[in-house]
Amino acid sequence: MIKVGVVGGTGYTGVELLRLLARHPDVQLHAITSRGDAGMAVSEMFPSLRGRVDLRFVAPADAELDRCDVVFFATPNGIAMQQARELVDKGVRVIDLAADFRIRDVAEWQKWYGMTHAAPELVAEAVYGLPERNREQIRSARVLANPGCYPTAVQLGFLPLIEAGVADLSHLIADAKSGVSGAGRKAEVHTLFAESADSFKAYGVPGHRHLPEIRQGLVGMAGKAVGLTFVPHLTPMIRGIHATLYVRLTQDVDVQDLFESRYRAEPFVDVMPAGSHPETRSVRASNMCRIAVHRPQGGDVVVVLSVIDNLVKGAAGQAVQNMNIMFGLDEALGLDIVPVSP
Amino acid sequence: MIKVGVVGGTGYTGVELLRLLARHPDVQLHAITSRGDAGMAVSEMFPSLRGRVDLRFVAPADAELDRCDVVFFATPNGIAMQQARELVDKGVRVIDLAADFRIRDVAEWQKWYGMTHAAPELVAEAVYGLPERNREQIRSARVLANPGCYPTAVQLGFLPLIEAGVADLSHLIADAKSGVSGAGRKAEVHTLFAESADSFKAYGVPGHRHLPEIRQGLVGMAGKAVGLTFVPHLTPMIRGIHATLYVRLTQDVDVQDLFESRYRAEPFVDVMPAGSHPETRSVRASNMCRIAVHRPQGGDVVVVLSVIDNLVKGAAGQAVQNMNIMFGLDEALGLDIVPVSP
Amino acid sequence: MIKVGVVGGTGYTGVELLRLLARHPDVQLHAITSRGDAGMAVSEMFPSLRGRVDLRFVAPADAELDRCDVVFFATPNGIAMQQARELVDKGVRVIDLAADFRIRDVAEWQKWYGMTHAAPELVAEAVYGLPERNREQIRSARVLANPGCYPTAVQLGFLPLIEAGVADLSHLIADAKSGVSGAGRKAEVHTLFAESADSFKAYGVPGHRHLPEIRQGLVGMAGKAVGLTFVPHLTPMIRGIHATLYVRLTQDVDVQDLFESRYRAEPFVDVMPAGSHPETRSVRASNMCRIAVHRPQGGDVVVVLSVIDNLVKGAAGQAVQNMNIMFGLDEALGLDIVPVSP
Amino acid sequence: MIKVGVVGGTGYTGVELLRLLARHPDVQLHAITSRGDAGMAVSEMFPSLRGRVDLRFVAPADAELDRCDVVFFATPNGIAMQQARELVDKGVRVIDLAADFRIRDVAEWQKWYGMTHAAPELVAEAVYGLPERNREQIRSARVLANPGCYPTAVQLGFLPLIEAGVADLSHLIADAKSGVSGAGRKAEVHTLFAESADSFKAYGVPGHRHLPEIRQGLVGMAGKAVGLTFVPHLTPMIRGIHATLYVRLTQDVDVQDLFESRYRAEPFVDVMPAGSHPETRSVRASNMCRIAVHRPQGGDVVVVLSVIDNLVKGAAGQAVQNMNIMFGLDEALGLDIVPVSP
Incomplete structure (x- = not known):
């Protein structure tokens, strides 16, 4: 079982990650953090997860994310770049669903995102997680930049x-x-x-x-x-x-x-x-x-x-696909969802 | 594996049944009938099923439904009552998602549905498939009247x-x-x-x-x-x-x-x-x-x-739940879907 | 021409009032106030009003509302009760689209709205503006409580x-x-x-x-x-x-x-x-x-x-209907809108 | 007053025309035809017009359209071309909201619309009703091709x-x-x-x-x-x-x-x-x-x-704008509608 942490579980990419991870056969959800809603049951905020995710949001400081195998950042831009270094150094792999590691030209990134990059050296090593282009590099990525929608x-x-x-x-x-x-x-x-x-x-x-x-x-x-x-x-x-x-x-x-x-x-x-x-x-x-x-x-x-x-292949689903590749699993594991139509 | 036939697969309860059955681990889809669209690939009409359902619609006469273990009728009212007798006599169990077997008072049914009932004797033996009320009778039902939404x-x-x-x-x-x-x-x-x-x-x-x-x-x-x-x-x-x-x-x-x-x-x-x-x-x-x-x-x-x-617990999902009960399976098999929200 | 002021023009009842007043033949729009957006052209916030309302939002203090014949409050609850006294004393009639004057039992109002009422004596004289019940009293109302939707x-x-x-x-x-x-x-x-x-x-x-x-x-x-x-x-x-x-x-x-x-x-x-x-x-x-x-x-x-x-008969339209009654106009003036369907 | 006939009043461009014409100060609605719904009150089909349009649909043969000053065709493609000749010859001006007179190259039209044109000589004289391009020609048009949306x-x-x-x-x-x-x-x-x-x-x-x-x-x-x-x-x-x-x-x-x-x-x-x-x-x-x-x-x-x-400037509104031009009225008459937002 892969021990998984989710940082920032209260947005749409967060709840969509939880929908997918909750039924992933090889995943054990370790912690879901929220600065503002620590202590609240995840299923209270998202009743669609009642009976499927029994965790409560925890404050980032209490999440013991370094005990995870992989941590997903479903946070606003600018968060993952501050926390990734420490996790990576402890051997935890990082998948960022925000934009912190997507643009290789740090100056360009800073221009478009309006902030100073906190971890430019990680940008250099980060792998852009579009499996159809970069599948091989994804396998060994320590920092994965999940593409935008x-x-x-x-x-x-x-x-x-x-x-x-x-x-x-x-x-x-x-x-x-x-x-x-x-x-x-x-x-x-x-x-x-x-x-x-x-x-x-x-x-x-x-x-x-x-x-x-x-x-x-x-x-x-x-x-x-x-x-x-x-x-x-x-x-x-x-x-x-x-x-x-x-x-x-x-x-x-x-x-x-x-x-x-x-x-x-x-x-x-x-x-x-x-x-x-x-x-x-x-x-x-x-x-x-x-x-x-x-x-x-x-x-x-x-x-x-x-x-x-946009929330699946454009965000949470592609992140899980990347996780599967990174951990040597069947790339489609946990993603065998038949589209809902109508 | 349960061999399943679906009569009338071109409506919303039909395509929803297919979405659920396509990923049910104990089901083998045998035939999906359509009077008007026989020959067309199911996934041509419903692209959401591309790669998940590889069958073509077949004309009812060619479907060999008597080789199924169970046949779902996802048809307009008045169809199942004409075909159920023959199937039941051959040992095929019938689950009707329409209204043909829901009302025990045949005169009352005829008043509201504006037609003469073709199989009143089956109404008498049909089980109304609300598991929370009738779970025991459902186990042995030969004709199952799936409740309305x-x-x-x-x-x-x-x-x-x-x-x-x-x-x-x-x-x-x-x-x-x-x-x-x-x-x-x-x-x-x-x-x-x-x-x-x-x-x-x-x-x-x-x-x-x-x-x-x-x-x-x-x-x-x-x-x-x-x-x-x-x-x-x-x-x-x-x-x-x-x-x-x-x-x-x-x-x-x-x-x-x-x-x-x-x-x-x-x-x-x-x-x-x-x-x-x-x-x-x-x-x-x-x-x-x-x-x-x-x-x-x-x-x-x-x-x-x-x-x-309405299409799941109000139709196709409850029908699968009833099938699971009828065949002694775990009642939730194939129905472990996390709700899609937002 | 009736000189009209609107307090709080940036919400939905506000913009709907403007849509109706902009084409009312007997109305001259004198001022539209906004605490937060003073100086902005109304039509910049609401492009649907481009070419129809040429005013800018003004700060409440600069609006010279006492020069109006009638002032509409399209504000949150609790604002009109603070400003109505002064206007009424100067002969300006007040139409409140919020709830400040709707409930005659002030204690009951305070319980449901969670604040102390600033003008209980105006509650006593206010007329509840449901024309189908209170048309006669509306004619002479100085403070008009426009009903909720x-x-x-x-x-x-x-x-x-x-x-x-x-x-x-x-x-x-x-x-x-x-x-x-x-x-x-x-x-x-x-x-x-x-x-x-x-x-x-x-x-x-x-x-x-x-x-x-x-x-x-x-x-x-x-x-x-x-x-x-x-x-x-x-x-x-x-x-x-x-x-x-x-x-x-x-x-x-x-x-x-x-x-x-x-x-x-x-x-x-x-x-x-x-x-x-x-x-x-x-x-x-x-x-x-x-x-x-x-x-x-x-x-x-x-x-x-x-x-x-809800925005017309449930808010702005009924307010204009009440204004028409209060000023002795044809009750339907400016309200001859054919519903938009589809 | 301009005496107006509408052929085919049961579609969306038809009901939208009626919404606009019902409040046009210089228009008298003479007849609204419908092949299938003759005899039905217009406001029974379109309750939004209750109290605003008191006519009943009449069969085309009973409409006495030759007594109109102008006839709008809000019909499927291929109808106006069959009826325009007779009306034009009697001095009735024709505004076609369908495509019959839009394409000057009749062969091209026949290719795209899959039918033989019934009145190619009217195509030659028809004016394409985009006022921003063709205002002058529109003034004297006998047959007006209202542009597509x-x-x-x-x-x-x-x-x-x-x-x-x-x-x-x-x-x-x-x-x-x-x-x-x-x-x-x-x-x-x-x-x-x-x-x-x-x-x-x-x-x-x-x-x-x-x-x-x-x-x-x-x-x-x-x-x-x-x-x-x-x-x-x-x-x-x-x-x-x-x-x-x-x-x-x-x-x-x-x-x-x-x-x-x-x-x-x-x-x-x-x-x-x-x-x-x-x-x-x-x-x-x-x-x-x-x-x-x-x-x-x-x-x-x-x-x-x-x-x-699409139903106004893209259909019925532009048709009324064209009518106004054709009859020498203020181009915006009856079209002073403030957009409905939200």
Whole structure:
């Protein structure tokens, strides 16, 4: 059994981690921390976990996290970077669901996240946990940077085209739409039901923190600079991301075959039949990413449709997938969830 | 392995059955029938099942259902009653998720359902599959009438009070609210998104088919006549039923203790702490029924709040629970789903 | 032209008031105050008002409210009671959309609202602004207590039965469902989209602040004590209240005729044909209350269905209706909005 | 008074037309036709119109449409083209909200709409009713082709850039998101609440009927061929379209100034301040189009965000705007609706 600690269990990625870990056959939940709600039963805050998670939140200081095999940080940005060093030094592996270790260029990170990085040396060794790209490095990672939700959907959609060298890299467009849970469980006016239901909007068009993360990933695939326009939108649903990607081909290629070949062995990427339009609900509550590829009217523009559940493949599920890889388990262990639809 | 057939797999109770059966460790899916879509891959109609259910719909005539151990009817009312006789005679057990075998008074059934019953003799032997009331009879049932969604939530909420003889039976009120999936997957104007989103309404106030079913159940608990007012409402959510019940006490009693005692051993009924207000999402995608009991201002009116997922405990999940009981399995096998929240 | 001030224009009742006042032909908007957002253009906070309201929020101290003919308080509870005295003494009429002047029993008010009342003498003279009950007193009111949202829907539904003396007053039940905007524009976790979408729950069952308000109104109609159970619920829609009322008749009566007679002359109460089920969307954005009356199976239980838009007839629209009455205008002036459906 | 007929009043554009016409000061509603529901009171089908529209649906043959000044066709494609000739010959002006007269190339129209055109000679004389482009021609139009919903939002967003000659025309991208009412009031499975709520998907990527309409409009602005990729999406809200447009600049230009200058005099196009992100709810129920323009990171890619209410500026409202122009009225008459938000 893997002894697991969760730091910051009161947000959506936290409760989703608990949903998944509660039924993972090889996991023993050791502690779930919360600064503000220590002492409260986890299932009092999240009644969906009644009878499934019997722990109480503990204060970070009382959590004895160094007795864990792995600690997940489901915290705001800037927390994991302060605590990871000590854990790693004691042999505890760290999986950060926030952004602290995602950007290799520390100066760039500091610009976008508006704080000084507390552990730049760990950034250097951290592994970016997109298994479809970095599975081998993940196995031995001590610090795992779990990808952002948009970056997961967008990178998996661009990946086959860029790796194959058939994309016009100067003008990549990612138009992405997210459910509201992506904004987290903080009390804010703009994510109130009466503000975000029955309405649709873009946000962060001048620049969103996931832009440098996606760009870094695409540059890594391409081996050279890319021109990327990324526009996120808020859509009135709880879970789900739908990324619509626009790529100009530099050469003629069978894009359906390209995607199917690239992802044939991937347990959590499903290339749908030609002509498909994946719905976000087709992956709801599961770790799947479903992708369809189109060339409208047979032209040179490829439209890629990529959907994930932002809380699963875009956060907690991918974190568990990474944990499975890190501990040599079947990569899909505990993740055999059939999507909930309708 | 239990060999299972599903008749009518293209509606919401059908696809939900498939979601549950696909991961049931002791079930082998033998055939899924559809009159209109025979030949189509199940996962083409329901992409959420891609990689999980590899069967194609077959025409009823080709399904060889008599080779099954059990056949679920996820069909409109009036189908199971035509086919059950033959299956039962061949030793195949039948679980009907529609209403054909729910009402013991055949004349009453015919009045509410507007057709002549094709197998009244099977009504007599059919067992009403509310495990919390009829677990023993369910074990040996050959024909199992799976309860309706409203009747499940409402009966479980009234049950402890009526069994204990502390309810004023002359004036029971059940004000129930259902998500739109309860109306099924038929194309109808009133359940279009643009008709039912962002709005709320009652329906069927003059008389709803679940009224006689609930009344029969309550009379069974009480051993005498009851006066019941039942008002269903449509609420703009996909899944979930919330029943709010109003009962006048005929004697002073600790209602919290009464409910906890009655349901202590039940795997799928969760009596919440005093003062709770269960949300439908706390049971989403799971087979749980959560109940809270109140006596506002300490008066003689008891308010019971009872929530289920209409497609699970209100349909497919309860059907699997009944199957487990009928075949001597652990009652919760294949139903260990952690509710999906948010 | 009536010179109008609005205190507290940044909540939902505030912005809804502005929507209505912006197109009221006899109104001149003089000032809109906001403690926290003084200086900001109203249309920057509420882009829906771009080109329609050109004012900026001003600090309360700078608003020169004593130059207004009428001041609306769209503030939290406890604000109007502190400022009304001074305005009234200067001849400015006050319409409070909060609860400060709704409950005539000051001790009762203090118990439910948890504060000491700052102007009990104004409570005594304040008029409760339900025009269908108190139209005459409203004409000359100096302080107008605009009814709560639930109390409006519930009282209008019970009114004809109680006034006619045909209701069993010992056991009145009001099961009410509200859209999320009823909770206001405060940043709180439980009204986030991801918390309240696709889910349904009751709240405040042990006691909700609208209970004493409703009870006071019903007692006023009945001339004697009433036994009332009131259960509010949160439903995943933006606007709308649906009240389902259960009343036992003490004598046989044609309830359809009773309701039609009582409301024939009311401009904002629409008694629907027998057998109807009003939807909340049928009054969306308008000041209408639509009501249907049923006697299921011809029994002695009457079920009343009453729907309003909580922000209009349940708040800002009724406030404008009251203003019209107070200033001798056509009661419907500025309120001729056709409901928005779908 | 303008005597108005509406052919096909039972769909969403029909009922929305009625909402607008019912309060238009210069309109007299003469007849509303329905083949299937003749004899039914309009307000029985649409209770939101109770007390506002007192007509009954009449059979087309009984409508005496030739006595009208103008007839709106709110019908499926292929109806107006069969009836327009006769009306026009009798001096009745025709406004078609469907697609019959939108595409000037009849062969192209027949390819996309799958039928033979019944009145190609009327296509030649029909005026495309986008007032911001064609106001002068609209004044004297006998047959008015009211633009599609997507084409309105998309064309208004591209227009200033293309007219100014600063757009790379070879690779224009329009990623558009629509509320579900855009699919109409037909009973279909894919627009059921339980199918389209809490989910998001693209559709029609290989080719959507609005593609040739948009392309024709852009070609008209550019005076030459354009390369356009158009991807529509279904988003779980009732009303609203959000178009996100991607254009590469061919020369440096102040895009904010360009848009503001172009639309300064337009009553129904609102260019928002630089940095804005318009929400669809900011135009809900109104005839406004709100637009924001961005150049992320100051690059050469312009992102245009354009929102409308698909049923108003995208259908019925624009039709009334066109009627006002055709009859020499104030263009905004009857359209002074303040958007409903929240």
